[in-house]
Every structure is written in structure tokens, then in C-alpha cells.
Amino acid sequence: xxxxxxxxxxxxxxxxxxxxxxxxxxxxxxxxxxxxxxxxxxxxxxxxxxxxxxxxxxxxxxxxxxxxxxxxxxxxxxxxxxxxxxxxxxxxxxxxxxxxxxxxxxxxxxxxxxxxxxxxxxxxxxxxxxxxxxxxxxxxxxxxxxxxxxxxxxxxxxxxxxxxxxxxxxxxxxxxxxxxxxxxxxxxxxxxxxxxxxxxxxxxxxxxxxxxxxxxxxxxxxxxxxxxxxxxxxxxxxxxxx
Numbered sequence: 001x002x003x004x005x006x007x008x009x010x011x012x013x014x015x016x017x018x019x020x021x022x023x024x025x026x027x028x029x030x031x032x033x034x035x036x037x038x039x040x041x042x043x044x045x046x047x048x049x050x051x052x053x054x055x056x057x058x059x060x061x062x063x064x065x066x067x068x069x070x071x072x073x074x075x076x077x078x079x080x081x082x083x084x085x086x087x088x089x090x091x092x093x094x095x096x097x098x099x100x101x102x103x104x105x106x107x108x109x110x111x112x113x114x115x116x117x118x119x120x121x122x123x124x125x126x127x128x129x130x131x132x133x134x135x136x137x138x139x140x141x142x143x144x145x146x147x148x149x150x151x152x153x154x155x156x157x158x159x160x161x162x163x164x165x166x167x168x169x170x171x172x173x174x175x176x177x178x179x180x181x182x183x184x185x186x187x188x189x190x191x192x193x194x195x196x197x198x199x200x201x202x203x204x205x206x207x208x209x210x211x212x213x214x215x216x217x218x219x220x221x222x223x224x225x226x227x228x229x230x231x232x233x234x235x236x237x238x239x240x241x242x
Contacts, residue, residue, distance in 0.1 A: 004223070005032040005230035006239050007105055009213050010050065014234035017086035018063070019048045021099050028102035030236035033150070035105040038093055038140055040112035045075040046093035046140050050109065054081050054090075064090065071112050093143045103148040105232075107174065108158035111136035118154040119175075120183050129157025130164060137161035152194050159188045172210065178203045192229075200226045214238055 008031035011023025024034050037050040053069050056062025066081030081090045091099075110116055111133045121129055137158060150170035151162050162171055172192040175181030178200060181193040185207060192208040197219060200211055203226075210230035211223040220231055220238040231239055 004220075004228055004239050004242070005210070006236075007031060007210055007230055007232040008034045008236070009232045009234050010035060010037065012234060012236055014215060015236065017083040017088045019050060019090070020083050020086070020088035021091050021096055022086070022088045024096060024100040024102055027236070028100070031233075032103070032230075033105050034100075034102045035107060035152075035232060036096065037107045037109045039070055039110040040136050041070060041075045041078050042072055042112075043074060044112050044136055044139060046136070046143055047075060047078050048091050048093055048096050049078070052110070054078065066090075071110065093140060097144060097147055103150075104144075105150050105152055105172075106140065106144070108133070108137065108140065108151060108153040108155065108162075111158070116155050117157065119156065119177075119180050120187075121156045126156060126160060129155070130160035133157040133161040134164065138165065141165060150191065156184060156187075159184060159190075163188045174212070175199060178205065182206065194232065197223055197226070200228060202226070217242065 008027035010018035011027040016023035016026050019036055027034050036048050038046050039049050051060035053060035054064045054066035064081035064083050078090050152172040152174050154174045170191040172190050172194045173181050173184035174194045176196045176199055178195050181195050185193050193205050194210050197211050208229040210232050211228040212232035214220050214231045214233040217238050220242045224242050
């Protein structure tokens with residue numbers, strides 16, 4: 001059996017302060033790629049962060065000592081926030097690119113608004129969604145330069161904005177419903193699909209599937225048994241002996 005590829009989810013978020021320069025550096029020797037989340041600050045500077053807010057309001061987890069919605073804050077405020085009392089700060093995408101060299105999976109999460117539309121859209125809505133994402137996607141692509149990167153997103157608008165500029169860059173829709181993932185993968189000529197573990201159970205994909213979020217060796221085994229080609233994992237070493 002071929003060993004699955006390993007994508008370090010947020011830089012192995014179970015072991016490291018997620019989405020930080022330190023996490024990417026620590027994860028790189030133990031993974032084929034490192035996954036990061038990218039969102040926009042108030043001036044649309046791309047920063048590497050997952051939640052809507054720096055604090056614990058709403059559905060955010062309060063993983064920093066900062067406060068406020070990232071989309072409403074200037075980059076200096078966002079990047080001053082310490083992540084999980086680790087000494088690591090929220091990085092701009094530019095800083096992370098400058099200070100690390102691992103191949104990246106870049107999840108496009110929010111283009112500067114707190115509300116985004118996930119999944120497949122009707123034909124009438126696709127152009128508008130792409131246009132909302134396009135300025136942020138263009139800035140992310142410019143920042144990444146020649147970095148080895150694969151883009152992913154739950155949002156069709158983000159996928160469409162990437163494809164509007166580059167017909168060949170690796171792309172992977174994220175999904176909780178494999179039918180949605182297949183639809184988006186076909187529409188945007190994606191190289192892979194990134195389904196949840198529950199989505200891939202008992203189903204087949206027509207292109208490589210990298211399954212999230214794997215936190216235990218039992219989940220790694222279940223993903224491989226279900227046909228996963230790769231594991232998007234919170235910890236290193238979960239793919240060994242699966």
C-alpha cells in the first residue's frame with residue numbers, strides 16, 4: 001500500500017501554535033505540505049489566521065491575546081496578537097513567505113468580510129462571487145510569488161477567482177459533501193478534492209482526495225481505508241503504519 005501524503009493542518013495545530021511562522025517551520029520536516037489559512041485585514045493585507053476574531057466573541061476561539069474582528073483591524077494590530085501564549089505572533093502572509101520555504105496549501109477563507117458563501121453557487125451568483133474575491137485573491141497570489149502552492153477553499157467564488165488568473169495552478173475544493181466537491185472540482189479543473197472524513201466514507205472520487213481533519217491514528221486508518229490519498233492532519237506521525 002502506498003503511504004498517504006501528509007498535509008500539516010495549520011502547521012500541525014495539535015502540536016504547534018497554529019498558522020504561525022514557528023508552526024510552519026516545525027511542521028515542514030514531517031509533512032509533504034503545510035496548510036495555512038489566509039484572511040484579509042481592514043486594508044485587505046493577507047494575514048495567516050483562521051478565526052473571524054482575535055478574541056472569543058461569537059464563534060471564534062480566543063486563541064490570541066488580541067481583540068476584535070480581523071476584517072475590521074489594521075495589520076499592525078492583528079500581527080501584534082500573540083497566539084496561544086507561545087511567543088509567536090499572527091504573521092502577515094508576506095512575512096510567512098519570507099521566513100519559511102515549505103510547500104504550502106493555502107486555504108482562502110475570507111476576503112475581508114465576515115460572511116462568505118460556501119459550496120456551489122447558481123450560475124447567476126458565480127460572477128458576483130468571483131468579483132468579490134478577486135482583489136484579495138490577486139493580492140494573495142502576488143504575495144506568494146513563485147512559491148510551491150496549492151489553493152483550496154470552501155467558497156466557489158474563491159476558486160473561480162484563482163482560475164480567472166491562472167489555468168494551471170493546483171486547486172482543491174474543500175467540502176463536507178462529496179457531491180459538491182466533485183461538482184466544483186469538475187467546474188474548475190481541480191487537481192484534488194479535500195473532503196471531510198465523514199464525506200469520503202463509502203464514496204469514491206475521480207481525483208486525489210486529501211481528507212481532513214485527521215487527529216488520531218484510528219482516523220488516519222479510516223481515511224486510508226475509505227480511499228484517501230492524503231491526510232490533512234493535526235499531528236505528525238499519524239500516517240505511519242496505517
